[in-house]
Each structure stands twice: as structure tokens, then as C-alpha cells.
Amino acid sequence: MKKLAILSTLLIASTAFAAAPKDTFVYQSSSDIPTLDPGVTYDTASGAIVENLYETLLTYKGASLTQLEPLLSTKWTISNGGKTYTFDLRKNVKFHTGNAMTCADAEYSFERNLVTNSAESGNWFISESLLGTQANANDDKTITWARIDKAVECNNAGQLVFTLPNVDPAFLAKLAYTGQSVVDSKQAIKLGEWSGKEADWKTWVGKDLTDSALNKAPSGTGAYKFVRRDANTFLATAFDGYWGKKPAIKNFIIQKVPELAARQQAFLRGDADLIDGAGRAVDEVQLKGKPGVVWIDDLPNTAAGALFLNQKIADPKLLGSGKLDGKGIPANFFSDVNVRRAFSYAFNYQQYITDVQKGKGKQRTMLLPDTFPGYSGKVKTYKYDAAQAKAYFQKAFGGQVWKNGFTLTANYRAASVPGQTQMEILKRNIEALNPKFKINIQEKQWSEMLADSKSGKEALISLAWAPDYADPDNFMYTFYASDGFYSPRVNWNNAQADKWLKAARQTVNPAERNRLYSLVGNLAYEQAPFVLIPAGVNYSFSRDNLVGASKATYNPMVSFLLGTAWKDLSKK
Incomplete structure (x- = not known):
């Protein structure tokens, strides 16, 4: 996911004060809402809304990260050696327009995602399952309309049938991702979106849907329907025609309030029921223990972060002299495993847990949440x-690093206290080893850093990942594979790791997958392509009259905000 946004210091506060009507929930956010089109929903601000306007074929059961249950489907069967999935769809489901949901809508939704697929849309992983490639038809000429049409079809019984080229043990989890929601095809076509036919499919390949017609006029099957929005306010109301249990809260209002102090004041006055927080250190001081506030701690953290040691730095401006002469570094500085191990030993993990995470952190063994299968x-x-x-350091480059020293420039996300602290810890500890060692750290705008890191230009940066789907493949392949999403940012290519990761994708045996991921984890420890950042312990806080948000029901895969869907909330 563009997850790097998720793993900034965004933490959530939820509340329900007497000042807010029982039938209305007010959330004050710090950011914009990029899109309301599921086909390009790949950020947390958008996903937090889209997941309540639209629905997927299936969803996670309760607080489980491994058990799935039907949502817009009623059941499914797996056949053809694990390569064919057949879904029975729920009857009498209506879109917000009043149109009845049919199998044709589901087929259109998935084919639309395959046609418009881009890395920025998040549809690369469903394309990987259904077409055997992350690319779209512009980048992979073997993709034809016939292949897309065959991948997802409605049979004569009105069932939705997926045909995969290869076994994918993560396929069901991928279908639960918000971006794979079913859209109203009749409305989309009426508004000028893709026709759903071969005639115009090529003109829509890779197309940016951020400001699409569906972004302006969304129509899903969710418990809440879109009413209106402007630059600073969004309004949704309970959908009277919803097929499921009617929501207790009628109106959801989202207000953009960039200033933290203003959000905190509104929260404490009761003008806002939910706000973007500022991280544990601030939120504990400002909100924990206040009258009527319930603090919920020790929640699962399903994100993973690291310092990326780029082995092929493409930006000459970060290299100084470009040599190991004390005035710079060569582009392949981190290609020497001794340099990477030295950096790994130079980071003070416990200090970071104590200072930044206030003692509520855990050092993981792998870039995989410890709550996920495959973690060892x-x-x-x-x-x-x-x-x-x-x-x-004394071994690195045959002793040249220690003898001559180096000057390295590392960037961190502007205004990110955790990111800055990570770099400061490394800088202090490494420079203390040798007076010839120099690390310059500087802040950089997030959008620029994302673009430059994707092009391999950053030398040393902090990035993180939160799951699109609750399967270890979404982390292990993303971080460690030579063709994984993060590969251009670190340029660690290991044929043995690739072999194990691909094998894990081709077996449905849980024990075998766990064994393979453990092998990758051990290899990554030896090779040290990343410095693993300790994982913080998640938390939330709510007023004591909010019902539905609790530790027992918390599932980060169900809701980006509360771990609970809007429709399951109520106020006393």
C-alpha cells in the first residue's frame, strides 16, 4: 500500500461526548481524502472511507487475521487443484443508486482493476494472482483482453468464477482488500467510465482513477452512502436500503483540521468523536487518564519498518566524491555485507524502544508482523x-572504509520525529567509532522521498509497510524478493531468497510456507539488507459511551481507523 503514509506517526483517538448527537459521529482528520474510487484506493485516508461505502466478496471474521467469512458472497468453493474459485453471491443486495447488485457488477469490478492496474493503484497484487504478472497491458504485451476476460467470469448459474494461472495461497486474503470492492457497473458506465467491453479497454489501461467519475459520485453496497464533500468536509449517511443490520449511527462527518492542538481541543470539548493523534508520547500526556476517556493498549501492530541500505545508489548528489576517500561513498557502498552488518550493530534498538516508543515496543526477527503466519x-x-x-567496519572493502573513512548523506521524512531519531541514533553511534566517519542527515519532503526512493536514488532512508492482505507473502515478497515492491529502493538481489519466496507462493501447506519464510528470515539476518526498526505497540482511546470499539473486536484489517467498521459502532 502507499503505506509509508500509514506508518507515519498517525495514531487514532476515538471518542463520543455528550456534545455530539447520538446519531452523528464526527471525525477530525489531519489529511485530505485522495479518492473515493475503490479501483485506486491505496492509502489510509481514502481506505478509511471507501471500506464503509463499498463492500468486498469476503471479510475477516471478528478480530482474526487468518479466518475469512462471506460478505457480498455467501460461500465459495476451490477446485482445479487450487486454481479455480467459484463464489455464490448474496441475493437482494442494492447499490446506493437503487440498482440491484448482480454477478455482472462483480465481474466488471475485477476486470476494471485488471485493465487500469498500476503500482500506485494497488491492483498489482490481484493482477499477479489472476494474470501471473504485476504489470498492466502497456508494460506487458502478453496481456490481452482474452486473458483478462477469462480470468474472471460469470457462469450460467450466476456464480462468479476466478481462474488463476497458478496456485496462490494468499488469493482469498487479497479479495478482502478494500480496493477489490464491488462497484455499481451501470452507474460507472453511465458516468463515462470504462464500458466493460473489449472495444475501449486499451484506452483505459493504466489510467489514473484518482479523480474518476466514481470518485465524484461513489455508489457501493455499504452500510453508508456518500452525500457530499468539499475541500474540508465529508458527509455520509446510513443507507436505508442496506441488506444487513441497520447502523445505529446515522451520520458520519469527516472534517479536515491540520492543527493538532485544534483537534485535541475539539476532542476534549466533545465537538469531535474521533481525531488523528500525534503518537504515543504526546497522546499519553494529552489524553490518557482524562475523565471519561478509555485507553485501549497492547493492540496488534500489523506494520513493519526498516532502514533501507541501498546497494546501488543512483543519485550522485548523495555520494560526495563518489569514492572511499573520506569525502564520500561509492554507489555500491552498501553492497559490502560488512558495511551492512556494521550498521545493524550500530543501531541502539533498546534506546529507540525507550525514547520513542516509551517502552512499548518489540524488536522483531523479520520484516513481518509477529501476529502473522510465517513469523519465526x-x-x-x-x-x-x-x-x-x-x-x-574494519573488514569492509578490504579495510579501506576504516582507513579512509566516509561521508554519507541520509534523508528522513520531513516532520517525522521517529524517522529523525532513527538517523540521529545511527549518526551518533557510528561517528563515535571513528573520527573519519561522517553521516549527514537532512529532512526531505515525503512526496519527493517516495519518488526518489522508487528510482533508487536514496542512500539510506526509513520506510515501512502495512498489509494490503493478511498473508506473509505481502511482507516477505515485498521486502525480500528481487522483483518485490521495495526492491528498487534497496537493490538486494539474492537468488536463494527468490527461490524460497516463489516456492512459498506455490504451496498451500502452512507448515511448508512457515519453513520457507523462516529460511528467508535467517538468510536476511546473515546478509543484513535492512536495519529492522522495533515495532511499536498499537493503542487507541475512546470515550466510555462509545460502544463497539474494544480490544476484543479490534481488527486492523477491517478498519484503518478503529479496527471496527462504522456500522458496528453506537453511542450510549
């Missing part, structure tokens, strides 16, 4: 050890 606690971890860091 037996993989070794690096500890802060100045002597070890020194020893590996």
Missing part, C-alpha cells in the same frame, strides 16, 4: 554492539 521467533536479531560494529 527463532531467527537471530542484531543488538547494539559498538565493538562488533567496529570490527565489521
Whole structure:
């Protein structure tokens, strides 16, 4: 996902004060809403809304990250050696326009995602399942309309049938992602979107849907329907024709309030029921323990973050002299495993947990949430050890690093306190080892950093990932595969890791997949392509008259905000 946005310091506060009517929920956000079109929903601000206006074929059961249950489907069967999925669809479901949902709508929705697919849309992983490639037809000429049409079809019984070229153990989890919601095809076509036919499919390949007609006039099957929005306010209301249980809260209002102090004041006055927080250190001081506030702690963290050690730095401006002469670094500075291990030993993990996460953090063994299948606690971890860091620096590049020194420029996300602190810890500890070592750290605008890192230009940056779907493949392949989403940012290419990761994609045996991911984790420890950042412990807070948001029901895969869908909330 454009998840790097998720893993900034955005933390959520939820509340329901007497000042807010029982039938209305007010959320004050710090950011814009990029889009309301599911076909391009790949950020948290958009997803937090789209997931309540639209629905997917299936969803996660309760607080489980592994069990799925029907939503717009009623059941499914798997056949053809795990390559054919057949879904029975729910009857008597209406879109917000009043149009009846049919199998044709579901087929249109998935074919639309395959046609318009781009990395920025998040449809690359459903394309990978259904077409065997992450690319769209512009980038992969083997993709034809016939292949797309065959991948998802409605049979004569009105069932939705997916035909995969290969087994994909993560396929069902992928279908639960918000971006795979079913859209109102009749309304979309009426508004001028893709016709759903071969005649104009090529003109829509890779097309940016951010400001599409469906963004302006969304129509889903969700419990809430869109009413209106402007630059600062969004309004949705409960859908009277909803097929499921009617929501207790009628109106949801989202207000853009960039200033933290203003959001906090509104929260404490009761003018807002939910706000974007500012991280544990601030939120604990400002809100924890206040009258009527319930603090919910020790929630699962389904994100993973690291410092990326780019082995092929493409920006000469970050290289200084471009040589190991004390005035710069070569572009392949991090290609020496001794340099990477030295950096891993130079990071003070416990200090970061104490100072930034206020003691509520955990050092993981792999870039995979410890709540996910495939995580192994037996993989070794690096500890802060100045002597070890020194020893590996002395080995690096045949002793030239230690003898000549280096000057490295590292960027961090502007205004990101955690990102800045990570760099400061490294800078302080590494420069203390040798007076010839120099790390310059500087802040950089997020949009620029994302673009430059995608092009391999950044030398050392902090990035993170939160799941599109609750399967280890979404993390392990993303971080560690040579053709994974993050590969251009780190340029660590390992044939053995690729072999294990591809094998894990081709088996449905859980034990075998766990074994393969453990092998990748052990190899990554030895090769140290990343410095793993400790994972914080998630939390939320709510007023004692809010019903439905609790530790028992919290599921980060169901809701980007509360871990609970809007329709399941109410006020006392």
C-alpha cells in the first residue's frame, strides 16, 4: 500500500461526548481524502472511507487475521487443484443508486482493476494472482483482453468464477482488500467510465482513477452512502436500503483540521468523536487518564519498518566524491555485507524502544508482523554492539572504509520525529567509532522521498509497510524478493531468497510456507539488507459511551481507523 503514509506517526483517538448527537459521529482528520474510487484506493485516508461505502466478496471474521467469512458472497468453493474459485453471491443486495447488485457488477469490478492496474493503484497484487504478472497491458504485451476476460467470469448459474494461472495461497486474503470492492457497473458506465467491453479497454489501461467519475459520485453496497464533500468536509449517511443490520449511527462527518492542538481541543470539548493523534508520547500526556476517556493498549501492530541500505545508489548528489576517500561513498557502498552488518550493530534498538516508543515496543526477527503466519521467533536479531560494529567496519572493502573513512548523506521524512531519531541514533553511534566517519542527515519532503526512493536514488532512508492482505507473502515478497515492491529502493538481489519466496507462493501447506519464510528470515539476518526498526505497540482511546470499539473486536484489517467498521459502532 502507499503505506509509508500509514506508518507515519498517525495514531487514532476515538471518542463520543455528550456534545455530539447520538446519531452523528464526527471525525477530525489531519489529511485530505485522495479518492473515493475503490479501483485506486491505496492509502489510509481514502481506505478509511471507501471500506464503509463499498463492500468486498469476503471479510475477516471478528478480530482474526487468518479466518475469512462471506460478505457480498455467501460461500465459495476451490477446485482445479487450487486454481479455480467459484463464489455464490448474496441475493437482494442494492447499490446506493437503487440498482440491484448482480454477478455482472462483480465481474466488471475485477476486470476494471485488471485493465487500469498500476503500482500506485494497488491492483498489482490481484493482477499477479489472476494474470501471473504485476504489470498492466502497456508494460506487458502478453496481456490481452482474452486473458483478462477469462480470468474472471460469470457462469450460467450466476456464480462468479476466478481462474488463476497458478496456485496462490494468499488469493482469498487479497479479495478482502478494500480496493477489490464491488462497484455499481451501470452507474460507472453511465458516468463515462470504462464500458466493460473489449472495444475501449486499451484506452483505459493504466489510467489514473484518482479523480474518476466514481470518485465524484461513489455508489457501493455499504452500510453508508456518500452525500457530499468539499475541500474540508465529508458527509455520509446510513443507507436505508442496506441488506444487513441497520447502523445505529446515522451520520458520519469527516472534517479536515491540520492543527493538532485544534483537534485535541475539539476532542476534549466533545465537538469531535474521533481525531488523528500525534503518537504515543504526546497522546499519553494529552489524553490518557482524562475523565471519561478509555485507553485501549497492547493492540496488534500489523506494520513493519526498516532502514533501507541501498546497494546501488543512483543519485550522485548523495555520494560526495563518489569514492572511499573520506569525502564520500561509492554507489555500491552498501553492497559490502560488512558495511551492512556494521550498521545493524550500530543501531541502539533498546534506546529507540525507550525514547520513542516509551517502552512499548518489540524488536522483531523479520520484516513481518509477529501476529502473522510465517513469523519465526527463532531467527537471530542484531543488538547494539559498538565493538562488533567496529570490527565489521574494519573488514569492509578490504579495510579501506576504516582507513579512509566516509561521508554519507541520509534523508528522513520531513516532520517525522521517529524517522529523525532513527538517523540521529545511527549518526551518533557510528561517528563515535571513528573520527573519519561522517553521516549527514537532512529532512526531505515525503512526496519527493517516495519518488526518489522508487528510482533508487536514496542512500539510506526509513520506510515501512502495512498489509494490503493478511498473508506473509505481502511482507516477505515485498521486502525480500528481487522483483518485490521495495526492491528498487534497496537493490538486494539474492537468488536463494527468490527461490524460497516463489516456492512459498506455490504451496498451500502452512507448515511448508512457515519453513520457507523462516529460511528467508535467517538468510536476511546473515546478509543484513535492512536495519529492522522495533515495532511499536498499537493503542487507541475512546470515550466510555462509545460502544463497539474494544480490544476484543479490534481488527486492523477491517478498519484503518478503529479496527471496527462504522456500522458496528453506537453511542450510549
